[in-house]
Amino acid sequence: xxxxxxxxxxxxxxxxxxxxxxxxxxxxxxxxxxxxxxxxxxxxxxxxxxxxxxxxxxxxxxxxxxxxxxxxxxxxxxxxxxxxxxxxxxxxxxxxxxxxxxxxxxxxxxxxxxxxxxxxxxxxxxxxxxxxxxxxxxxxxxxxxxxxxxxxxxxxxxxxxxxxxxxxxxxxxxxxxxxxxxxxxxxxxxxxxxxxxxxxxxxxxxxxxxxxxxxxxxxxxxxxxxxxxxxxxxxxxxxxxxxxxxxxxxxxxxxxxxxxxxxxxxxxxxxxxxxxxxxxxxxxxxxxxxxxxxxxxxxxxxxxxxxxxxxxxxxxxxxxxxxxxxxxxxxxxxxxxxxxxxxxxxxxxxxxxxxxxxxxxxxxxxxxxxxxxxxxxxxxxxxxxxxxxxxxxxxxxxxxxxxxxxxxxxxxxxxxxxxxxxxxxxxxxxxxxxxxxxxxxxxxxxxxxxxxxxxxxxxxxxxxxxxxxxxxxxxxxxxxxxxxxxxxxxxxxxxxxxxxxxxxxxxxxxxxxxxxxxxxxxxxxxxxxxxxxxxxxxxxxxxxxxxxxxxxxxxxxxxxxxxxxxxxxxxxxxxxxxxxxxxxxxxxxxxxxxxxxxxxxxxx
Amino acid sequence: xxxxxxxxxxxxxxxxxxxxxxxxxxxxxxxxxxxxxxxxxxxxxxxxxxxxxxxxxxxxxxxxxxxxxxxxxxxxxxxxxxxxxxxxxxxxxxxxxxxxxxxxxxxxxxxxxxxxxxxxxxxxxxxxxxxxxxxxxxxxxxxxxxxxxxxxxxxxxxxxxxxxxxxxxxxxxxxxxxxxxxxxxxxxxxxxxxxxxxxxxxxxxxxxxxxxxxxxxxxxxxxxxxxxxxxxxxxxxxxxxxxxxxxxxxxxxxxxxxxxxxxxxxxxxxxxxxxxxxxxxxxxxxxxxxxxxxxxxxxxxxxxxxxxx
Numbered sequence: 001x002x003x004x005x006x007x008x009x010x011x012x013x014x015x016x017x018x019x020x021x022x023x024x025x026x027x028x029x030x031x032x033x034x035x036x037x038x039x040x041x042x043x044x045x046x047x048x049x050x051x052x053x054x055x056x057x058x059x060x061x062x063x064x065x066x067x068x069x070x071x072x073x074x075x076x077x078x079x080x081x082x083x084x085x086x087x088x089x090x091x092x093x094x095x096x097x098x099x100x101x102x103x104x105x106x107x108x109x110x111x112x113x114x115x116x117x118x119x120x121x122x123x124x125x126x127x128x129x130x131x132x133x134x135x136x137x138x139x140x141x142x143x144x145x146x147x148x149x150x151x152x153x154x155x156x157x158x159x160x161x162x163x164x165x166x167x168x169x170x171x172x173x174x175x176x177x178x179x180x181x182x183x184x185x186x187x188x189x190x191x192x193x194x195x196x197x198x199x200x201x202x203x204x205x206x207x208x209x210x211x212x213x214x215x216x217x218x219x220x221x222x223x224x225x226x227x228x229x230x231x232x233x234x235x236x237x238x239x240x241x242x243x244x245x246x247x248x249x250x251x252x253x254x255x256x257x258x259x260x261x262x263x264x265x266x267x268x269x270x271x272x273x274x275x276x277x278x279x280x281x282x283x284x285x286x287x288x289x290x291x292x293x294x295x296x297x298x299x300x301x302x303x304x305x306x307x308x309x310x311x312x313x314x315x316x317x318x319x320x321x322x323x324x325x326x327x328x329x330x331x332x333x334x335x336x337x338x339x340x341x342x343x344x345x346x347x348x349x350x351x352x353x354x355x356x357x358x359x360x361x362x363x364x365x366x367x368x369x370x371x372x373x374x375x376x377x378x379x380x381x382x383x384x385x386x387x388x389x390x391x392x393x394x395x396x397x398x399x400x401x402x403x404x405x406x407x408x409x410x411x412x413x414x415x416x417x418x419x420x421x422x423x424x425x426x427x428x429x430x431x432x433x434x435x436x437x438x439x440x441x442x443x444x445x446x447x448x449x450x451x452x453x454x455x456x457x458x459x460x461x462x463x464x465x466x467x468x469x470x471x472x473x474x475x476x477x478x479x480x481x482x483x484x485x486x487x488x489x490x491x492x493x494x495x496x497x498x499x500x501x502x503x504x505x506x507x508x509x510x511x512x513x514x515x516x517x518x519x520x521x522x523x524x525x526x527x528x529x530x531x532x533x534x535x536x537x538x539x540x541x542x543x544x545x546x547x548x549x550x551x552x553x554x555x556x557x558x559x560x561x562x563x564x565x566x567x568x569x570x571x572x573x574x575x576x577x578x579x580x581x582x583x584x585x586x587x588x589x590x591x592x593x594x595x596x597x598x599x600x601x602x603x604x
Numbered sequence: 605x606x607x608x609x610x611x612x613x614x615x616x617x618x619x620x621x622x623x624x625x626x627x628x629x630x631x632x633x634x635x636x637x638x639x640x641x642x643x644x645x646x647x648x649x650x651x652x653x654x655x656x657x658x659x660x661x662x663x664x665x666x667x668x669x670x671x672x673x674x675x676x677x678x679x680x681x682x683x684x685x686x687x688x689x690x691x692x693x694x695x696x697x698x699x700x701x702x703x704x705x706x707x708x709x710x711x712x713x714x715x716x717x718x719x720x721x722x723x724x725x726x727x728x729x730x731x732x733x734x735x736x737x738x739x740x741x742x743x744x745x746x747x748x749x750x751x752x753x754x755x756x757x758x759x760x761x762x763x764x765x766x767x768x769x770x771x772x773x774x775x776x777x778x779x780x781x782x783x784x785x786x787x788x789x790x791x792x793x794x795x796x797x798x799x800x801x802x803x804x805x806x807x808x809x810x811x812x813x814x815x816x817x818x819x820x821x822x823x824x825x826x827x828x829x830x831x832x833x834x835x836x837x838x839x840x841x842x843x844x845x846x847x848x849x850x851x852x853x854x855x856x857x858x859x860x861x862x863x864x865x866x867x868x869x870x871x872x873x874x875x876x877x878x879x880x881x882x883x884x885x886x887x888x889x890x891x892x893x894x895x896x897x898x899x900x901x902x903x904x905x906x907x908x909x910x911x912x913x
Binding site: 589590 | 765769791792794795798799802
């Protein structure tokens, strides 16, 4: 087959592809992030490129010769520039519960000084090791692989029976994954991951002292194949589609592993464990399990529980003997990320009625206590993650995370890192909406008051926009989008409460999770009607709870086992089949709410 | 043994809205303390009223059956209005300033308002004034119309979530009542009412149009939205305690069956739809055919007689 060279002029990138390849695939292969919301179906019209001054869709253009292709800025995923400089700022959020579970990492190293074999102590080499460690692990079943046995006798004798064994907990059994000469217990590292549809967060943990050595977030590279899970599932049904999606997210994971361990001068061979929490679609795609039925009614995944397996089986590049463990999920819509969040906040161990709200693309909500739990997913959309908004961004460097507006409609914006603003993240939008309401910049319906005299209010082709900082605006469309998001979450909370005939006043603790950075103004979130108007002291902001739960599971086998209890105990409520949900939803499409009596503390 | 009827007792009443200059010819609507005509449970101090609808120019696209009762007068809005009031006894008149709409003549606001002024000069009954339906044109037309009728205490429309500000401000300044519209949704109905009240407009001068459709086109949905809205009002929701206005004529006469199936079909369709809407809680029914208006008025009289029992 003929090969042709495609020159992406604006990016200064060349790539050789075979005849018949489409330009979108060529762009992806050369590492250019392009918009392709429809996953290359030719429907969304976002992957426009220019060839010989003619505008065409990249996904519908087949290579038949060498080409110069100009990709205009609008067709590029804006995320690209953030993918590498993205350090998440949730480090500031340290959970009080970090020590709730006994310290017993999923992978442990134990240094053994064994007594040598003798006439009256004639156990085999392997049993000699088992004898030493079994009592340390409640006499769980222990096994090891053949490959470890081949040279075991040599290792033991060369090291004078002083060895370090690395033991992985696999559900209810132990697996000796390596036996090394001497004492190497000082080097045992693991990674916790939160695999989200939009973003992936990873954390490097020193498993000897629980220290977090670094955190990275990156935009999920699967976005190249579609911005939402549905288009990705459709893409997965193409030949090679599932493999491509899996590779994309593995790329993310391995990049973060390499990046963080490199920064700490840690050898990949010293990383033995990875714990991943993610929604069900992400888990299916990562593990190359056919996700087709997730998007077809009645939306059944292949599995919600995944056995702990060897890292190379997944494709995670750590010590090849290392393991990958996954937080179990409840249903298609309440995945391991939510169960991980429940672990992180301790809802399942409390006597009091608690509520966990994870504000993300799917706003997952779990209500309950140690005896019962119900959960639902509100289709909130990614607005509070900064996606789909004019100047939205994640809580990374340069993101406006808080703002105040004075009586003269001047804005004072604060970024996550104190630097120059580049965009607005979720918590920034919450503050802005609240302040705009208070200052009358917007009405209760979210429309900007064009009659207000302010240099910051400007009319555009599609309504009004409000200038927050230089080149950073919030548009009426943005506000509409945010209003729908906050309405979806609030109405889901109320619907769950109604389901069990409880009221907001019955809730004793509310945990807010989400990628908001290290800051979320609860007062303002209540003011705009995102969160219920109740005692502020019961609120606790816990940041990325999915990542926190994965970290806790990495550090404690007990936590991981608890997760395997929790997923069985959460009853899923399908909001789309709740007759009153739609009504609740429309009622909440107002600031703060159509029923103002529900927000007595909000005075407008 | 006699069966004891279960009677509902509500704590809140629908607002009473007065249209027209206080005194002789003004009309009061609303004030219900119960669902329609359930006089054992509560009262309806003001009976619902049928208003005839006229336009500010010759309605050339109206079917003959609608034009025929008014004869030549329909070509002149002032004469048309006089016929509606004097010959057909309409106690309330709805003037739709349609000729300003780009698709229906694209006349200037000034021309339309001068027609409106001429009508007011000749007619003594209270007026409902409706814009042309084009947001941009209405934002110029309605303030002018409102000013021209300052002090007449008309009912002006139509305010929606998107355009309520201009109309609310102008009605506030000129002392008119206002129609708030929402797309068959209780929550949005309430939201529009809140938005209008938030501008300092007295919520007791709002009349709601929750949008409707003609018989056979999903009217039962309209019914349930009105019923839910009413029940919420009786339970104490002040932001839903507004009387209802329904544009029955506008909906009926665009229905294919009403226009095409025999001459009387449209009239019957208009009556049947109106009667159903009365049972849903309608306070004002805007209709186009004088025979419909007459039949509906008779029906209301019959239903109201029950009150004596």
